[in-house]
Amino acid sequence: xxxxxxxxxxxxxxxxxxxxxxxxxxxxxxxxxxxxxxxxxxxxxxxxxxxxxxxxxxxxxxxxxxxxxxxxxxxxxxxxxxxxxxxxxxxxxxxxxxxxxxxxxxxxxxxxxxxxxxxxxxxxxxxxxxxxxxxxxxxxxxxxxxxxxxxxxxxxxxxxxxxxxxxxxxxxxxxxxxxxxxxxxxxxxxxxxxxxxxxxxxxxxxxxxxxxxxxxxxxxxxxxxxxxxxxxxxxxxxxxxxxxxxxxxxxxxxxxxxxxxxxxxxxxxxxxxxxxxxxxxxxxxxxxxxxxxxxxxxxxxxxxxxxxxxxxxxxxxxxxxxxxxxxxxxxxxxxxxxxxxxxxxxxxxxx
Ligand code: 1CP
Numbered sequence: 409x410x411x412x413x414x415x416x417x418x419x420x421x422x423x424x425x426x427x428x429x430x431x432x433x434x435x436x437x438x439x440x441x442x443x444x445x446x447x448x449x450x451x452x453x454x455x456x457x458x459x460x461x462x463x464x465x466x467x468x469x470x471x472x473x474x475x476x477x478x479x480x481x482x483x484x485x486x487x488x489x490x491x492x493x494x495x496x497x498x499x500x501x502x503x504x505x506x507x508x509x510x511x512x513x514x515x516x517x518x519x520x521x522x523x524x525x526x527x528x529x530x531x532x533x534x535x536x537x538x539x540x541x542x543x544x545x546x547x548x549x550x551x552x553x554x555x556x557x558x559x560x561x562x563x564x565x566x567x568x569x570x571x572x573x574x575x576x577x578x579x580x581x582x583x584x585x586x587x588x589x590x591x592x593x594x595x596x597x598x599x600x601x602x603x604x605x606x607x608x609x610x611x612x613x614x615x616x617x618x619x620x621x622x623x624x625x626x627x628x629x630x631x632x633x634x635x636x637x638x639x640x641x642x643x644x645x646x647x648x649x650x651x652x653x654x655x656x657x658x659x660x661x662x663x664x665x666x667x668x669x670x671x672x673x674x675x676x677x678x679x680x681x682x683x684x685x686x687x688x689x690x691x692x693x694x695x696x697x698x699x700x701x702x703x704x705x706x707x708x709x710x711x712x713x714x715x716x717x718x719x720x721x722x723x724x725x726x727x728x729x730x731x732x733x734x735x736x737x738x739x740x741x742x743x744x745x746x747x748x749x750x751x752x753x754x755x756x757x758x759x
Contacts, residue, residue: 410544413477417547420689420727421610421647421668429717429726430477430547431750433743434651434671435733436470437482440740443469453498454490457483458530460537467538471546473740474747478547478610481535481603485553485614488595489562491527493520509565511573513581516588525598532599532606539607547610550603552596554615554650555589555633556626562588571617578629586629593633597640604646611641612649612671616732619654619673626658631665638666649691653732659684674698674731678716691727696735699742706742710749 410418417430438444444466447456456462463482471479486504490496495507510516535550542548553561561567563574578585600611618630638648651671652658659681662670669689672681674696681690698709710728717726728750734743 411546413475413546414544417478417727418609420725423687423724426723428714428750428753429723429728431728431747432476432478432480432547432549433470433474433734434480434730436474436476436480437466438734439736440734440738440743441466441469441473453484457487457534460530460534463534464538464541467534468541471542474743475751476546476747478549479538479542480549480551480612481531481538481608483531483534483551485551485558485616486561487528487531488524488553488558488592488599491520491524492562492591492595493518494562503567504561506562506565509573510562510588511577513584516584516591519591521591521595524595525602528595528599529602532602535603535606535608548608549610549612549649550600550606550608551612551614552600552603553592554613554618554630554652555593555596555637556621556630557615557617558592558596559585559589560617560620562592571620575620578625589629589633593637597637600637600641600646601644604641604644608646610647610649610668612651613637613667615650615652615655618652619658621658623657623661627661627664631661634665634667638668642666642668647689649689649727651691663688669725669727671727671729672731676731678713679720682716682720686721687725689725689727691729693729693731694746696730696732696738699730699734699738699746701742703741703745706745707749710746714750 416426419426420430447466467479467482486496497505539548560571560574563577564571641648647668649669649671650667653673656676672692674693717723
């Protein structure tokens with residue numbers, strides 16, 4: 409018999425009835441966890457990603473602490489620019505730095521696309537190692553960056569609030585921008601297909617910075633590449649979740665991507681999104697900042713969200729999550745309060 413956690417996760421994607429929506433948290437392995445900080449005190453970020461033992465160790469920590477229904481492979485969206493040769497480093501505490509950002513056609517021509525699947529094979533290896541360790545207990549997510557977000561980092565060469573070089577380049581050299589995004593989309597598709605083959609049940613595309621774009625920019629630059637990606641993945645039976653931060657204005661066109669579901673940021677009203685997408689999977693969308701509030705407030709907000717999933721679809725096609733990644737200093741009590749509010753009924757039923 410399938411473990412109830414894995415069963416619940418898979419049911420959200422095949423539309424089966426569920427007792428409640430499955431729960432996992434974006435960025436659930438990370439700096440808010442003491443075990444992760446211990447690993448990072450001894451190992452560099454890329455070393456953790458490259459070593460299946462270490463990446464599985466940190467991917468399992470949140471599952472051991474909290475009653476989550478799915479695991480996400482420990483990796484990063486920036487594995488793709490790194491494999492293309494953009495020389496991505498993570499210093500201690502700061503964000504990523506690119507040694508070779510892409511600003512011109514000759515920068516793009518220097519990208520090393522040949523044999524990229526081979527250079528990225530440590531990611532599917534991490535998936536398959538995680539799968540072996542879980543032995544069917546939880547759902548498994550693979551992931552990759554969406555083309556625009558990868559483009560944004562690749563052009564800017566670091567994190568940014570506005571990604572101005574990238575967004576200006578889209579207008580000053582549209583051909584170059586589209587070609588770069590297509591190259592990134594092809595690499596991400598190859599990677600996700602390998603992750604699915606290695607055991608990921610579902611793959612998530614992180615378009616963290618897509619919300620910076622206007623509706624017409626998103627339609628012109630992002631939707632066609634996302635369509636091709638989702639179509640290829642769907643042929644390989646890999647359901648796709650698309651997360652776009654700040655996408656309230658983009659919601660009307662997200663359906664055109666062909667994604668199986670959408671991961672909603674915290675500013676989107678669940679019931680509004682459900683009215684627009686009655687049978688898509690919707691995921692989200694507790695505000696990650698709320699986990700810093702007292703437990704009773706976290707609990708009340710979580711119950712309101714559960715009420716929305718119950719009243720709209722009897723919890724079907726729904727995945728409980730945050731509206732963006734968990735923040736590095738999040739108190740564990742906040743995560744406990746969220747989890748307890750979700751599993752409250754089960755404890756009563758069993759006790
Ligand atoms: O369990 C998990 O969820 C962890 C796996 C994971 C995921 C899904 C990591 C590990 N990164 C990501 C995705 C990711 N990486 C995104 C999309 C999700 C989001 O918006 O939160 C983005 C934008 C990145 C890029 C990135 N990698 C940043 C942000 C840079 C910036 O300032 O704009 C950072 C800090 C990283 C490094 C990183 N990746 C993951 C972790 C745990 C860390 C912290 C590294 C450390 O210091 O230990």
